[in-house]
Amino acid sequence: MATYLVCFVLLFSFVNSLKYDPTWDSLDARPLPSWYDDAKLGIFIHWGVFSVPAFSSEWFWWQWKGKPMPAIVDYMQKNYRPDFTYADFAAMFTTEFFVPEEWAEMFQDSGAKYIVLVSKHHEGYTNWPSKYSFNWNSNATGPNRDLVGELAAAVRAKTQMKFGLYHSLFEWFNPRYLDDKESGFKKQDFVRTKTMPELYELVNAYKPEVIWSDGDWEAADAYWNSTNFLAWLYNESPVKDTVVTNDRWGSGCSCKHGGFYTCSDRYNPGKVQKHKWENAMTIDKYSWGYRRNARLEDYLTIEDLLTQFISTVSCGGNMLMNVGPTKYGKISPIYEERLRQMGQWLRVNGDGIYGTKPWVHQNDTVVKNVWYTMKKGATETDVYAILLEWPDNNLVKLGAPITSKDTTVSMLGYPEKVTWTAGAGGKGINIQIPPLSVETMPCEWAWTFKMTGLQN
Structure with a gap:
């Protein structure tokens, strides 16, 4: 010491x-x-x-x-x-x-x-x-x-x-x-x-x-x-x-x-x-x-x-x-x-937002009006996908993230779990958001998804 x-x-x-x-x-x-x-x-x-x-x-x-x-x-x-x-x-x-x-x-x-x-x-x-x-x-x-x-x-x-x-x-x-x-x-x-x-x-x-x-x-x-x-x-x-x-x-x-x-x-x-x-x-x-x-x-x-x-x-x-x-x-x-x-x-x-750094991608490779940030912790890296437009059918299809068996996804401000599947060929991620009402919508105008355990 x-x-x-x-x-x-x-x-x-x-x-x-x-x-x-x-x-x-x-x-x-x-x-x-x-x-x-x-x-x-x-x-x-x-x-x-x-x-x-x-x-x-x-x-x-x-x-x-x-x-x-x-x-x-x-x-x-x-x-x-x-x-x-x-x-x-x-x-x-x-x-x-x-x-x-x-x-x-x-x-x-x-x-x-x-x-x-x-x-x-x-x-x-x-x-x-x-x-x-x-x-x-x-x-x-x-x-x-x-x-x-x-x-x-x-x-x-x-x-x-x-x-x-x-x-x-x-x-x-x-x-x-x-x-x-x-x-x-x-x-x-x-x-x-x-x-x-x-x-x-x-x-x-x-x-x-x-x-x-x-x-x-x-x-x-x-x-x-x-x-x-x-x-x-x-x-x-x-x-x-x-x-x-x-x-x-x-x-x-x-x-x-x-x-x-x-x-x-x-x-x-x-x-x-x-x-x-x-x-x-x-x-x-x-x-x-x-x-x-x-x-x-x-x-x-x-x-x-x-x-x-x-x-x-x-x-x-x-x-x-x-x-x-x-x-x-x-x-x-x-x-x-x-x-x-x-x-x-x-x-x-x-x-x-606070304390974040640029990720390897700034925009998504497939979906428009999505911006990324990241935050490195002691053991893992958090990647944030911020959507400027609400997706059709509550389904977010992102092309940039590459998932792994350890990947987890959450929606900031929303206490329930969201389900996800890997994209075609293991590239990308599909996030299914439960139907949200005005009362359960975490915020207006833009929405953030936090992903951990990605390969990139």
Whole structure:
């Protein structure tokens, strides 16, 4: 026993003595903390001054003044005084109905294992009282609250979820950024005085275990000083052992460098990737922020969401599912319904999701709309077949599994046994499900079969 203890202490000391250099070769060699791969589902929250006009998307300011869209310009001309500025919206970002404990409970009930709150979008407004965003932050203008701090405290006090933050490296109209850009990014005044001080401030103050970077595409990582920040994050920060980061740290970094890859918004390749990845997507098909003019058909149904989620997990990814709260601080009923529906499904089927890995097959070889996951135990491997459509005559005919004399089959959430036979030639499996009523159906929308003792 003493020998094992000494070996454990030595291994622990070795792991914690690893130091990462500010190079991509070194940073990319850092193992991804295991909690992230096991989690599978996170909640993205896009909230800011853009939640006040809530007309087109979180890019409202850019669509009004950066690259004007006629519909946005016309909307402003018809509804606001001629001298109205985007900064005037901040006073209307009131958040009076924001109860962080309610949000935390709702996100926990969705089955999510982590959240990522937008701390600052491309508009530059910070949802915390940043020392580096004078008079353009949530404590100085608008809510007069530390929105990041309040939600972080509620999530940690009321749930087991990990708390993460999104942060935009650049700002559309910040004069210092525009001056750096004009210099061909030879100057780094904006990075030195704004971007990097904010990131260090966020990590030290709120200890986020996800840093979701964005707004990187106009300049290389050398301009952003990304590798130096990440080396500090992994070596010295208060979350150095548990934090995970994405891949948006400079032009050319996406899908190449970082803890997990996002590649592009709504990334879902449909096949296993060599590197851990995330499908960051939106319940609203057309916006990440809240839209007052959204139609019912603009929102993904729970069937749509499960199709995205199950295929993502089968191929080794996580899904970061976005909601857009109102300026008042409420999450609208359509979002809440989707969140709680997802949780309802996961309470039955979560064994086939959390902590799983991709199987040798992602899709079935015969039946459409079937996705596989697997989980290795000490003595056996569990394979999960998740059906997106209920089979005709209650008979599931799967082509991918190869059974053995030790094969067992069960249906998650259904206490009775299900019978099965081997397919023709010993390949495949036929699962006969007893007739189910509304009362005995384990869940709606998608169904999971657990198989052990397979030959593959």
